[in-house]
Amino acid sequence: MLMAQQFRDPEILLELFRSADKLATLAEHHETLTPLRRLLEGGIMYEVFYEPSTRTRFSFWAAADMLGMHVCSSESAGHFSSAVKGETLEHTIRVLAGQRVNAIVIRHPETGAAQRAATVVDKYYPNKVAIINAGDGRGQHPTQALLDVYTIWKKLGRLDNLVVVIGGDLVNGRTCRSLAYLLSKFSGIRLVFVSPPELAAGNDLLEHLNESGISWKMETDLASVLPTADVVYWTRVQRERLADPSRFVELRDAFHIGSKEMLLLKPSAILMHPLPIVGEISPEVDDHPQAAYFDQANNGQPIRAALLLHVFGIAMQ
Numbered sequence: 001m002l003m004a005q006q007f008r009d010p011e012i013l014l015e016l017f018r019s020a021d022k023l024a025t026l027a028e029h030h031e032t033l034t035p036l037r038r039l040l041e042g043g044i045m046y047e048v049f050y051e052p053s054t055r056t057r058f059s060f061w062a063a064a065d066m067l068g069m070h071v072c073s074s075e076s077a078g079h080f081s082s083a084v085k086g087e088t089l090e091h092t093i094r095v096l097a098g099q100r101v102n103a104i105v106i107r108h109p110e111t112g113a114a115q116r117a118a119t120v121v122d123k124y125y126p127n128k129v130a131i132i133n134a135g136d137g138r139g140q141h142p143t144q145a146l147l148d149v150y151t152i153w154k155k156l157g158r159l160d161n162l163v164v165v166i167g168g169d170l171v172n173g174r175t176c177r178s179l180a181y182l183l184s185k186f187s188g189i190r191l192v193f194v195s196p197p198e199l200a201a202g203n204d205l206l207e208h209l210n211e212s213g214i215s216w217k218m219e220t221d222l223a224s225v226l227p228t229a230d231v232v233y234w235t236r237v238q239r240e241r242l243a244d245p246s247r248f249v250e251l252r253d254a255f256h257i258g259s260k261e262m263l264l265l266k267p268s269a270i271l272m273h274p275l276p277i278v279g280e281i282s283p284e285v286d287d288h289p290q291a292a293y294f295d296q297a298n299n300g301q302p303i304r305a306a307l308l309l310h311v312f313g314i315a316m317q
C-alpha cells in the first residue's frame, strides 16, 4: 500500500468500510475480541518511523494488536536506527524484511521512500512482506486518506456528489494529495482548493484530476467558499517542509477557522483535519457539533485493521 491510486475500485473501499464497522463493533466486547485476535495471530508487523507521528503509529499498532499481531515499533528511526551511522534505507529494509516479518509500516521524510522499500522487498523477499506507506515526505499518506474517506462515508452516508473544500498547505501536505486522489474515484466530486498562492496544489495532482474528469477550482475567499461545502478538510502549514520556516505564522494565519467561520457552514457540513492542529483552527471549534476531526482520528484503528486483513487476504466471517 504505497499510494492512494492503488485503491482502483470504489467497491474495495466500501468493503473496507463495512469490515471496519464490523471490527469496531466486535472490538468493543471482550468475548468477541478473543476470536478477532486469532485472525492474524502469529503475524509480525514492524513500524519504522523516521518522522514524528502520534495517530498513525499508535493506530496501526492498536489495529495490528486487535488482530493478534506482534508489533515492534521504532518511533524515531532517524535518530536511533543505523540510519544515524549512515546506513541506506535499502540496507535497513533488506535486513528488516529478512526477519520473518509480515508487514513493514514506514514513514520517512523523503518522497518515494516507501516505493524504494517496496522495490527492495520485491527483489529479495517477493510476496513475503507488505510495505505500507505511512507518509513519505511531501508525497502521499494513503492510509490517512482511507480513514478520511471512511469518515466522510460514516458522517454523510455517501462519497459522491460532494463539494469538498481542501485548505491549508496543499503543496507540502501529503494527506491532501492522497485524499484528492482517492476522491477522484467517485462521481460528482467538486474540489475547491484554498491556500496561500505559494502553498497551492501542485500540477501533478491537478493534471490527475483533469484526466479523471474531476471538477476543481482554486479560491482565496473563505467566506464565499465555506457555505458551498459538504466537507471542509483543513490542514496545517508544514513548517518543517517550508523553504523559509520563519514565514510559518504569516502563512498559517492567512486562512484560519474559528467560531465565526463555522457559522458559514451548511448545517449538514463537516469540518475535518488529519491532525495535528497547530493554530489554524481555534480551540473553541473542537467541541462544535460539526467538527469531525476527533471522530476522524478514532476511525484510524478500525480502518487500518480492515486494511491489514485485506492486505493479508483474510475475509471476515
Ligand code: NCD
Pocket (backbone or CB within 6 Å): 055, 056, 135, 141, 144, 174, 175, 235, 236, 274, 275, 276
Ligand atoms: C499527517 C501527516 O503526517 O502527514 N498527520 C497524520 O498522520 N495524521 C498530517 C500532518 O502532519 O500535518
